[in-house]
Amino acid sequence: MRLAIIGMGLMGGSLALTLKKKGFVQNVIGVDPNVEHQQKALELGIIDEVMDLDKAIAASDIIAIATPVNIAEQLLPLILNQVDKQVVFDVGSTKESIVHIANAQSKKGRFVPTHPMWGTEFSGPAAAQSDAFAEKATVICNKEQIDEDALELVEKLYQQLGMHILYMNAKQHDIHVAYVSHISHITSFALANTVLEKEKESDAIFELASGGFESTVRLAKSNADMWVPIFMQNKENVLDVLNEHISQLRKFKASLEKENFEYLSELIHNANQIKRILK
């Protein structure tokens, strides 16, 4: 099986490395306008050769779109126009918008909209990992629109990666990820900005930062080129969750201002229920 990876960053690179290691693909073609990424990906053994988009489509059995979500939307019609028996899938963090674009294409049955729930705060081919994805969930959206053989191939691919497949419609997906992924990134970015603002006054502050700070702010290292388009595409859902989050923070603020420590304790006990979900 020959895989074409469009975009050789963290996701594309990790897909290529892991699928090759598992023996699911034998040969990987890389497509990326960034020459540095091309060279790095060749160097790291992520891809076997670089091709232009058109040639890569013609030469491959399965095509993974692993670019920022705004680029994926631009590329999808171009790619679907050129496919015959090939299977195309994306790995983007938003689904409603790309499914909408796919629906206008005659070959929409060849496209499998997916979202593997794996990632790190790092980006670029050097961040790629060869044992990624295992034990995590992946989403396949609107499966009733997908050609049977295309769906089957992508399901097999995710099973090979050791992922647990969830099926849902794109709209539901986008609401859910606003809660369990997008808002975490916004709070981390905002927390980093809060603390960096303070740092201007005091150099010593970060000598005190320990594990708790690190884990809540880790995501603030995430790449703007990837995340701005995600937030744009999922604007309505992200705003809903952000408003709810600000209102939850205001409850903490009110309990402190009013020295209502019983209420503060209640808020914390309620938050502790997250133990049911996070072990």
Place this chain on the structure above:
Amino acid sequence: MRLAIIGMGLMGGSLALTLKKKGFVQNVIGVDPNVEHQQKALELGIIDEVMDLDKAIAASDIIAIATPVNIAEQLLPLILNQVDKQVVFDVGSTKESIVHIANAQSKKGRFVPTHPMWGTEFSGPAAAQSDAFAEKATVICNKEQIDEDALELVEKLYQQLGMHILYMNAKQHDIHVAYVSHISHITSFALANTVLEKEKESDAIFELASGGFESTVRLAKSNADMWVPIFMQNKENVLDVLNEHISQLRKFKASLEKENFEYLSELIHNANQIKRILK
């Protein structure tokens, strides 16, 4: 050397286990009104015997106060009244308030106000670790008020734990920890409440939660009995930071509402500067 641990939770238990393993203390006395904690601590080899507070003070060379910060304030005068050559230190997350209380005591020179910047989101003796604290920073406050021998002993203790000692005044300490510790806990609690609120409508949401969510929400498992008194004592600083954090979140909100994606990108690029501090 004989150590008395007042409060046998995560901090007290980890201190006892690690200091014994390092050979810094040979014998550990435990003081805790919670009978279950007493038994668990004996079972786990955290302590060698249980004593009442008065007897423990008389029988020990060094006394660690490792209770919630409100209890520490109540105990400190009682303990200082009974010490002679013993050294007393605390490990609480707020320092201004306890230093203020110490200052009213005639034996204030025997008390070393400290804050080791180590912890986990778990609590109780079962959460204690025997290889804790290493490579982290610890703070000693207002050292000019401390008897020379007492300061030296506590410095030696933290050096044995492999910690890097920072000296600062209690006021500065409380401002800094509001930024690098207390606000992280509040955002985690609020984020957990945001998502738990949504969960009522949808069971599937947590199947999608991955590493990013887990790391930003991990601290939401933290114990209310420990954190409410910290927030109470550091109320003014925490409110300052919380207001700044809410205003940073509002910038993200405004950029999304106005679809000002250039500004959104700027906010994220600014947050990325946290890379300078977190590797």
